[in-house]
Amino acid sequence: MLRGLNELSLDSKGRLAIPTRYRDTLDRHCEGRMVVTVDRDRCLLLYPLPDWEEIERKLVKLPSYNESARRLQRLLIGHATECELDGSGRILLPPPLREFASLEKTVVLIGQGNKFEIWDAAAWNTQRAEWLAAGAVGGALPPELESLSL
């Protein structure tokens, strides 16, 4: 299970060093083979290859003449790029994706269960502040949440 927040910096070549504590897990799970793609919230998603493939299978089965389905396919599958950890545990983020998420120097890598999210550090902080301020307002809670006890 991938969790936790890591503040990292891209090196001069646009590479991202994955923190050591995840490497064993990733090596065992997917031999360092990952897929990056984009998210609606202007961040990147980083999946271990097998997890991505499962999602991809679900996506291609969606009805072709549904607008939102089509949109999702174009965003997710359309930007998905395979990339491998190099000898030093780094991945090279494709320039178009780097640009999409406005990644400059400092980024945050956030574990989200089966995947990571990659945010520009400043963007992440802004977003998080909004979420905290918003509280539970601004959206009906799904029933699973109503009864959630932490």
Next chain:
Amino acid sequence: MLRGLNELSLDSKGRLAIPTRYRDTLDRHCEGRMVVTVDRDRCLLLYPLPDWEEIERKLVKLPSYNESARRLQRLLIGHATECELDGSGRILLPPPLREFASLEKTVVLIGQGNKFEIWDAAAWNTQRAEWLAAGAVGGALPPELESLSL
């Protein structure tokens, strides 16, 4: 069951010494393996690993395209960091989390049943004063509370 309030201080490296009276319980329950994450109220939550995993299982099952669910996942799972008690019964709080909760020198560790909360001491005192002043006003009570007898 974790209870009680403890005023503690972080050492120069950001480590927090867990009071002795909890150590046996924690050792037996989770061999000192804990998870820290954040809370909407700008404090940290400290779970024994197995308890955290249960919550995490619930969280990852929530629908991906529900705003509030997504927010919760990002905050809770996104900040969750595993950390182990060292030989002296201390845990190292990750700098980003320390910063999140504005933990300086003096903090309070508060038992909350299945978890601890960690507050900056000053912030805690302010909050508590507000709660006391506010009383039960300012919010409809959920049905479980209406019928609660203390």
Next chain:
DNA sequence: TGAATTTGTGGGAAAATGTGGATAATTGTG
């Protein structure tokens, strides 16, 4: 009251990690 054990605090050394540069390979172009 004194001594012994337990607890809290801090520092230091070894190991692991992050960062950058240099060289080798590959691809595209003239």
Next chain:
DNA sequence: CACAATTATCCACATTTTCCCACAAATTCA
């Protein structure tokens, strides 16, 4: 086909982090 430019792999150094040990303080028991 050769050359140039870009991309990938590798290696070395500096820094950070982690682990462990030693001392100081406090508490307990005789």
